[in-house]
Amino acid sequence: MTKKNLYLFALLFVPFPAFSMHIMEGYLPLEWSVVWSLVFIPFIIVGTKSIKQLIAQSPEKRMVLAMVVAFAFVLSSLKMPSVTGSSSHATGMAFGTALVGPSSMGIVGTIVLLFQVFLLAHGGITTLGANAFAMAFIGPVVSYIVFKVLKKSGIKFRISLFSAAVIGNLATYVFTSLQLALAHPDASSGIGGAFIKFIGIFGLTQVPVAIVEGLLTVMVVNLLIGNDFVKESELFSFKAFSQIKTRGVAHGTK
Amino acid sequence: MAQNKQFKLQNYILLIICLLIPIIALYVGGDSEFGGADGMAAELIDAEGNGYVPWIDNIWAPPGGETESLLFSLQSAIGAGVLFYFIGFIKGKKAGINAK
Numbered sequence: 001m002t003k004k005n006l007y008l009f010a011l012l013f014v015p016f017p018a019f020s021m022h023i024m025e026g027y028l029p030l031e032w033s034v035v036w037s038l039v040f041i042p043f044i045i046v047g048t049k050s051i052k053q054l055i056a057q058s059p060e061k062r063m064v065l066a067m068v069v070a071f072a073f074v075l076s077s078l079k080m081p082s083v084t085g086s087s088s089h090a091t092g093m094a095f096g097t098a099l100v101g102p103s104s105m106g107i108v109g110t111i112v113l114l115f116q117v118f119l120l121a122h123g124g125i126t127t128l129g130a131n132a133f134a135m136a137f138i139g140p141v142v143s144y145i146v147f148k149v150l151k152k153s154g155i156k157f158r159i160s161l162f163s164a165a166v167i168g169n170l171a172t173y174v175f176t177s178l179q180l181a182l183a184h185p186d187a188s189s190g191i192g193g194a195f196i197k198f199i200g201i202f203g204l205t206q207v208p209v210a211i212v213e214g215l216l217t218v219m220v221v222n223l224l225i226g227n228d229f230v231k232e233s234e235l236f237s238f239k240a241f242s243q244i245k246t247r248g249v250a251h252g253t254k
Numbered sequence: 255m256a257q258n259k260q261f262k263l264q265n266y267i268l269l270i271i272c273l274l275i276p277i278i279a280l281y282v283g284g285d286s287e288f289g290g291a292d293g294m295a296a297e298l299i300d301a302e303g304n305g306y307v308p309w310i311d312n313i314w315a316p317p318g319g320e321t322e323s324l325l326f327s328l329q330s331a332i333g334a335g336v337l338f339y340f341i342g343f344i345k346g347k348k349a350g351i352n353a354k
Contacts, residue, residue, distance in 0.1 A: 022292055024292060024296045024308070029309075067340040070334075072333075074329075075333075077326050077333065080275075083282040085286025086288055086289055086291045087289065087290055120316060120326075121314065124310070125310075126310055184299050201294050201298065202295065208275045215272045216272060218264075220341075227344040227345050227347075
């Protein structure tokens with residue numbers, strides 16, 4: 001336990017940049033900064049609750065959380081060249097979603113974003129809410145839905161997982177483009193035109209990177225399954241949310 | 255055990271594809287410097303001529319490329335360290351159980 005804590009500690013207090021899709025500091029007008037920050041507050045509350053309950057129920061989840069953050073750190077520090085002649089990096093959010101559920105990812109993402117803001121000047125305080133919403137909410141939730149839908153329609157586990165990671169990653173960038181377009185509509189073609197412009201920058205660059213993220217996610221999950229750590233059926237289980245509900249009821253009756 | 259071999263083989267194949275994608279991208283991308291996509295979006299907003307001026311600046315930025323690359327490599331080193339500590343841990347655990 002002390003060792004696990006030490007690792008988590010190290011992760012929390014060492015400066016790291018993370019996800020490249022951040023909207024840069026100052027590039028969202030004040031009103032949009034406020035809007036996205038307010039929108040993201042409920043997810044921080046839900047995330048904190050869900051992580052607390054995760055650890056309260058099974059302390060060994062601490063280590064899983066550390067690994068989820070670690071995976072996100074590795075992926076996000078590797079800025080890969082893409083076919084468009086620009087670079088971007090993966091988020092690792094789908095992997096975390098598979099292991100700890102989408103509700104915990106809000107916190108995981110926010111922590112990494114914060115360090116990036118303070119120590120690497122990537123993203124920003126005023127754009128934190130917008131960036132966190134796109135990366136730590138839209139990404140994990142899209143991944144989760146994609147996985148569930150594909151799995152239900154009888155597609156194989158690994159293909160579902162791969163698709164969930166790829167589409168979740170792309171969804172984050174699509175949403176970031178939308179956020180930018182809303183804040184900076186094109187003078188002649190409006191929000192739609194601006195959206196197409198931003199998606200042209202983020203979207204194309206991101207496709208190969210998203211595919212790499214998908215492949216790496218499958219590789220690490222293969223390692224976990226191969227070493228009997230998790231079963232296929234346990235991944236993407238929505239335990240985090242049901243825990244909140246059942247525990248809430250239990251408290252109420254006591 | 256047979257299942258594990260299958261995982262290993264699959265992982266090697268996936269690893270090769272992972273390496274191929276950026277390599278191909280470097281060829282296709284041509285003479286580009288492969289700058290970050292987020293910076294390009296900021297440039298686009300600056301170039302639009304709507305007169306948008308970023309109204310706040312980063313609180314702290316690394317003084318230069320060297321410090322920035324230090325922080326980035328530190329990030330991946332610690333991330334990889336924790337990730338593979340964990341994988342080693344569960345591998346050893348499994349081996350311990352099998353040895354009994």
